[in-house]
Amino acid sequence: MKRFLSPFAVAAMIGVLALVGLLVYGLVQSTPDRGIEEALARGEPKQAPDFSAPNLSGGGRSSLSDYRGKVVVLNFWASWCEPCRDESPLLNRWHAKVSRDGRGTVLGVDVLDVSDDAREFVREFGLDYPMLRDGEGEVLGRYGVVAYPETFVIDRRGRIVASRRGPVDEKFMRDEVQPLLEAPA
Amino acid sequence: MRRVPALLAALMLGLAAPATALAQDCPKTTLGAVEDEVMCPVCGTPLGLATEAPQAIREREFIQRLVDSCATKDQVKARLAAEFGDEVLALPKPEGFDLAAYLIPGLAVLLGGGAVGAAALRWRRVRRGGEDPDTDGAPAGSERLQRDLDRYEL
Numbered sequence: 001m002k003r004f005l006s007p008f009a010v011a012a013m014i015g016v017l018a019l020v021g022l023l024v025y026g027l028v029q030s031t032p033d034r035g036i037e038e039a040l041a042r043g044e045p046k047q048a049p050d051f052s053a054p055n056l057s058g059g060g061r062s063s064l065s066d067y068r069g070k071v072v073v074l075n076f077w078a079s080w081c082e083p084c085r086d087e088s089p090l091l092n093r094w095h096a097k098v099s100r101d102g103r104g105t106v107l108g109v110d111v112l113d114v115s116d117d118a119r120e121f122v123r124e125f126g127l128d129y130p131m132l133r134d135g136e137g138e139v140l141g142r143y144g145v146v147a148y149p150e151t152f153v154i155d156r157r158g159r160i161v162a163s164r165r166g167p168v169d170e171k172f173m174r175d176e177v178q179p180l181l182e183a184p185a
Numbered sequence: 186m187r188r189v190p191a192l193l194a195a196l197m198l199g200l201a202a203p204a205t206a207l208a209q210d211c212p213k214t215t216l217g218a219v220e221d222e223v224m225c226p227v228c229g230t231p232l233g234l235a236t237e238a239p240q241a242i243r244e245r246e247f248i249q250r251l252v253d254s255c256a257t258k259d260q261v262k263a264r265l266a267a268e269f270g271d272e273v274l275a276l277p278k279p280e281g282f283d284l285a286a287y288l289i290p291g292l293a294v295l296l297g298g299g300a301v302g303a304a305a306l307r308w309r310r311v312r313r314g315g316e317d318p319d320t321d322g323a324p325a326g327s328e329r330l331q332r333d334l335d336r337y338e339l
Binding site: 008011020022 | 288289
């Protein structure tokens with residue numbers, strides 16, 4: 001049987017194919033997860049991915065599952081993010097409102113930020129809600145966060161029922177959070 | 186009494202010398218030297234290329250504070266890694282597409298080595314095949330020359 005290719009050519013082709021495979025794998029991996037967005041667009045609440053992260057104030061870690069049974073307004077922010085400055089006072093007011101009788105909480109996650117800058121931001125705005133720190137952006141990926149700030153509303157059963165890319169406003173909180181607080185536990 | 190001013194002067198010099206040395210030792214690196222070797226995590230580019238991004242500006246301020254406090258380049262990079270994780274160091278991850286950065290040099294060496302080896306083998310085969318004019322070719326040439334000379338009876 002006639003040989004069409006030399007062993008060297010075969011090895012070179014295998015090398016090229018392996019690199020193309022890596023390129024495809026890399027492109028698939030770097031695409032942000034749109035699962036939550038797509039599920040909400042279909043009107044299907046999706047279970048919120050649990051995570052654990054260090055407390056921004058230092059000392060210990062907290063998990064999303066620590067708040068199971070409560071309405072959670074999960075807010076991803078950073079001190080360098082200008083729109084985050086605009087929405088923080090609103091979130092703080094709503095935290096006071098939803099946490100009054102233990103029905104809910106705002107949970108802030110500071111992302112890809114210098115921790116001293118983040119703590120200064122919290123002091124500046126007098127933010128009272130619990131703050132976690134995701135310096136490496138690990139939690140971001142699980143929620144498919146691509147913009148800052150980004151907020152997810154999680155019901156008492158731990159399902160994401162609404163999200164907002166960009167700063168939240170009073171209307172969003174009234175429309176998406178208030179009904180969950182009024183719903184029977 | 187004359188010794189007192191001299192002693193004071195010596196004491197002052199002694200105090201000033203370490204301070205001067207300290208001043209010469211600091212800063213130990215520069216913002217420019219560090220920003221070429223670290224990433225802007227939000228921008229996904231080296232920090233040196235991310236000029237206007239707010240996160241990049243904050244990161245530069247953080248680096249400058251560390252430089253001003255006399256940290257070395259390695260210490261600055263270690264603090265950045267503690268804040269943002271190892272991904273902030275401009276090194277590709279050993280997974281996904283970034284893995285190619287580690288595999289390509291190895292593959293290139295293997296393919297290059299294979300090509301050199303194949304070329305060397307072919308060259309040796311050609312040499313053994315008897316096409317070298319200095320050795321095998323020489324008698325054939327001289328016989329032909331002798332035949333040609335025999336034809337001419339001078």
